[in-house]
Amino acid sequence: MSEHSTSVGFYVMIFIILLLLTATTVGAAFINLGPLNPVIALGIATTKALLVVLFFMHVKGASEKMIQVVIMMGIFFLLLLLGLALADYGTRLWS
Template sequence: MSSHPQSAAHGQPMVHEHIVPVSTYLAVFITLLIATGLTTWVAFQDLGNWNVVVALVIAVCKASLVVLFFMHAKYNKGLSRIVLVGAVFWLGIMITFTLADELTRHWQISPQPWAGAIIPVIHRLLF
């Protein structure tokens, strides 16, 4: 239940916001620029099966920095964290069920070689 029902409409802060120093923002920004450069450099390297893995690891690190610092997830509690966890969980749903298709797409049921040999035997036994 809201204890200050009208305050948000007037732009009054509901809770005390954590003030992040500009230096932190600058540090995160520079780290993101470096990581972007790293992404570009890695894209031109042939790491075989690790190409996607490495690119995704860098991307997840960059996204985490944005969420933690620029979106203040590091300093927020309660409902904001639930929203964050919910969003990540929902992303997980999308990836998991998409992979459920991608990884099983070729598992079509088809007669196996051993079945061709065993079915006449069973037929003889029964009939």
């Protein structure tokens, strides 16, 4: 694990960034951007999730292969959920 990620100040900084991003999500909800609304909301949510996984869960800098395998599995199963559910939503109107 790299040195900088263990200091308390670093975690506080990540925490503040997360709060700011939450505020951005709330703020963006008041602006009508049409089809961009979900794109922005999901983009912010993904960024936040990345921050949590990389820093709070110590994935960034982790050298163990096993951690990478576990993370990849999580992402793989999330893609399964999204992909197969979208197989329904994407084709529902065809019939």
